[in-house]
Amino acid sequence: MRKALFLISVLAAGPAWAQEPDPANGQVLYSRHCSQCHGPDAKGNGPMAEILAIAPPDLTQLAAHNDGVFPTEAVARQIDGRAPILAHGGEMPVFGPFFGGDDIVVPLPSGQPMMTSLAIADLLAFLESIQTGGKP
Ligand code: HEC
Numbered sequence: 001m002r003k004a005l006f007l008i009s010v011l012a013a014g015p016a017w018a019q020e021p022d023p024a025n026g027q028v029l030y031s032r033h034c035s036q037c038h039g040p041d042a043k044g045n046g047p048m049a050e051i052l053a054i055a056p057p058d059l060t061q062l063a064a065h066n067d068g069v070f071p072t073e074a075v076a077r078q079i080d081g082r083a084p085i086l087a088h089g090g091e092m093p094v095f096g097p098f099f100g101g102d103d104i105v106v107p108l109p110s111g112q113p114m115m116t117s118l119a120i121a122d123l124l125a126f127l128e129s130i131q132t133g134g135k136p
């Protein structure tokens with residue numbers, strides 16, 4: 001449905017990159033696909049956390065662990081499974097096929113553009129909005 005609406009809006013409104021990531025939708029996606037492990041408040045305490053061999057990290061500290069800068073690209077890679085680490089191939093599911101697509105351009109902290117799917121852009125916007133203690 002979202003995809004269909006998206007395609008219609010592309011046809012009607014022009015290029016995909018005219019779209020803005022939507023943190024509210026990111027939160028919906030987060031509750032549906034991530035909170036069972038990372039926790040409802042993203043602090044790593046979801047109901048599935050205790051049966052995992054590797055504890056799901058606190059996702060509100062991503063910026064804090066990266067010199068105060070939200071690591072957009074690393075997080076996107078982690079979600080879509082392109083990260084070179086064992087990580088998501090191991091304990092965390094690979095969401096690439098599900099959230100896949102290069103529908104939208106997201107600016108990286110470096111200023112470089114990154115192509116990603118709208119779903120991942122929304123998740124990134126949500127995750128960035130819940131960072132605590134990250135700003136110097
Ligand atoms: C089945 C449990 C599970 C689900 C569901 C899950 N994760 Fe994870 N996630 C993990 C585990 C475990 C790790 C850490 C271990 C690893 O690297 O594999 C992790 C690591 C991460 C990291 C890296 C954090 C860091 O400190 O580098 C990010 C970002 C992340 N997950 C985001 C998400 C998002 C966004 C979703 C939903 C789209 C999600 N995860 C769904 C278990 C899960």
